[in-house]
Amino acid sequence: MSVITQKQIRKSNDQLKQFVQKVFSKHRDLERNFISSMNSKMNTGVYAIDDESGVVVVATTHQSTWHPHCVYVRLAYDFNRVNNGSLHLMIDKLKEQIVQPLFFLIDNRFEGLDEVLLNKGMRLIRKTEVILIRPRKCEVLTNGRKVKAISEISNEPILMTSLFELCKRTYTETHLDNPVGDFPIASWEGIIMEDMKEDNSYVVINENKVIAYSFMYPVDARNWEIGWIGTQDRTEMNLLDLLISKQLKDAVRSGIKTIEKEIDSTCPFSMHIVESLTYEASETWSAFMSKIEVMESFTAKKEIVDHE
Structure with a gap:
């Protein structure tokens, strides 16, 4: 050999x-x-x-x-x-x-x-389960929270900067074993906004600041994918349930067959949302690193x- x-x-x-x-x-x-x-x-x-x-x-x-x-x-x-x-x-x-x-x-x-x-x-640093969610009608209770679609705030620079900074922070904190590079906010904006369904991606706002977000992306004409999700305070991860309920309602209205989501074992936000979702496990990936x-x-x- x-x-x-x-x-x-x-x-x-x-x-x-x-x-x-x-x-x-x-x-x-x-x-x-x-x-x-x-x-x-x-x-x-x-x-x-x-x-x-x-x-x-x-x-x-x-x-x-x-x-x-x-x-x-x-x-x-x-x-x-x-x-x-x-x-x-x-x-x-x-x-x-x-x-x-x-x-x-x-x-x-x-x-x-x-x-x-x-x-x-090598060491196992992460497991990722890809799940498929069948959209269903559900009640959306905002409980007085201010919820906006990205399309509604895209021209508000203070809110958008707040959003990108929060995305950067949560992503960095959940990828400590394989750290992300040091990039300006403009780079994060480009990655996050690419192909995003802005009418179906939502944030929670408090005092002119984004405190929770859940973004939707297209897979094809009948299928979507939930991508970036997170909250400013991990004690308020229930805000994600509110945002995803709105996205499920959108999906039903749009005739979407399935919504895909990657559930990383290192991401507390992903681990939270699966507790309240009905889904099918599609595949599982394991990440190993020196x-x-x-x-x-x-x-x-x-x-x-x-x-x-």
């Missing part, structure tokens, strides 16, 4: 893509994500493990502007034939080649990979690499 070098990889990218297409022939979403990483401008490398029969495992790595403190890894292999030895060898090679912490996001199809990652010193001491030594190592 051997590792194919970067030089060899550059000569055989098409062959590796064919391998990925073959092993993921029944998992087109995994194929799309893998090829997207290979083709990305942020790609940092492609690696492969082979044996006497040919390629058995391929890895593609890329960086993220939004989360710049790690390298994202995607693996491709035949779920029915790969052996743990190949996976161990691949992860060892990645740890040798890459200075930054490694980040893996896998679902239940990667059976046994979680144990390999834990054995190699141990924190790797991140702490990253700066010093990078200085050495940069000066070689």
Whole structure:
């Protein structure tokens, strides 16, 4: 069993893509994500493990502007034939080649990979359950709260700045293991507002300040997705129930079939709303990352690499 070098990889990218297409022939979403990483401008490398029969495992790595403190890894292999030895060898090679912490996001199809990652010193930092909500008619009780759609406040800079600052704070606080980069509010605005359904995204306002929010985004003509949610004070997470009730009412009126929501184990706001929702679990993802001491030594190592 051997590792194919970067030089060899550059000569055989098409062959590796064919391998990925073959092993993921029944998992087109995994194929799309893998090829997207290979083709990305942020790609940092492609690696492969082979044996006497040919390629058995391929890895593609890329960086993220939004989360710049790690390298994202995607693996491709035949779920029915790969052996743990190949996976161990691949992860060892990645740890040798890459200075930054490694980040893996896998679902239940990667059976046994979680144990390999834990054995190699990775830690489970988050579980994400994707749920599907069937919109239903429900009573909306504002209890005297001031609720506005984003479309109603989009031209009010004080409120919108308050909103983006709250979004930045809540997102940062729920992504401590894989920290977000340092970006100005304008960057947060661009990410948050892109494709948002402003008539179906709501905030609670108190004294000219946003104290709770829930944003809706389109998936297709019959399906929506709840994206960013949060509150200024975690003792008032019940405000999210009010906002989501309004969104469910909108969805019924619009003939929407399902509403998707990602429930992160590190997000108290997501964990709160599932307590009052009826839903179907669609899929579950697990995020693994190199141990924190790797991140702490990253700066010093990078200085050495940069000066070689």
